[in-house]
Amino acid sequence: MAAPKKSRARSAARLNAVQALYQQEMEGTPTPILLHEFHAHRFGATIDEATLVDAEMDFFDDIVRGVTARAEEIDRTVTERLADGWKLERLDRSMRAILRAGTYELIARPDVTVGTVIDEYLDVAHAFFDEKEVKFVNGLLDKVAKDVRG
Numbered sequence: 523m524a525a526p527k528k529s530r531a532r533s534a535a536r537l538n539a540v541q542a543l544y545q546q547e548m549e550g551t552p553t554p555i556l557l558h559e560f561h562a563h564r565f566g567a568t569i570d571e572a573t574l575v576d577a578e579m580d581f582f583d584d585i586v587r588g589v590t591a592r593a594e595e596i597d598r599t600v601t602e603r604l605a606d607g608w609k610l611e612r613l614d615r616s617m618r619a620i621l622r623a624g625t626y627e628l629i630a631r632p633d634v635t636v637g638t639v640i641d642e643y644l645d646v647a648h649a650f651f652d653e654k655e656v657k658f659v660n661g662l663l664d665k666v667a668k669d670v671r672g
Contacts, residue, residue: 544615628667
């Protein structure tokens with residue numbers, strides 16, 4: 523059965539947020555310009571005759587702005603849960619974007635269940651990584667969830 527429209531729109535918002543955070547890290551694009559670009563050119567776009575799912579714009583904006591505004595707190599939260607000797611900078615930029623977005627939701631969006639946050643970012647991780655990395659995302663977000671949500 524197809525996911526409800528709001529659920530699909532939130533899933534699209536998360537994927538777009540990860541892509542936006544990746545782009546921001548790569549290019550240093552200021553947040554307002556980044557948000558405008560995604561609003562104007564990415565949401566509901568047609569690529570190769572397929573129309574992309576329209577993302578929930580307010581949810582997307584909240585994730586991107588929230589990760590940007592709370593970057594130090596989020597990076598510290600993620601770094602504290604990495605294995606000894608690992609640094610956040612050692613992770614792939616796409617991985618950092620996924621972990622940052624997921625951690626932001628766990629910290630700042632109590633309206634979204636832990637299971638939903640983890641499942642959604644596992645789906646995003648599957649778009650970019652193999653199973654080993656997906657398991658890494660699962661383990662790290664689970665640790666964050668236990669610490670920040672009890």
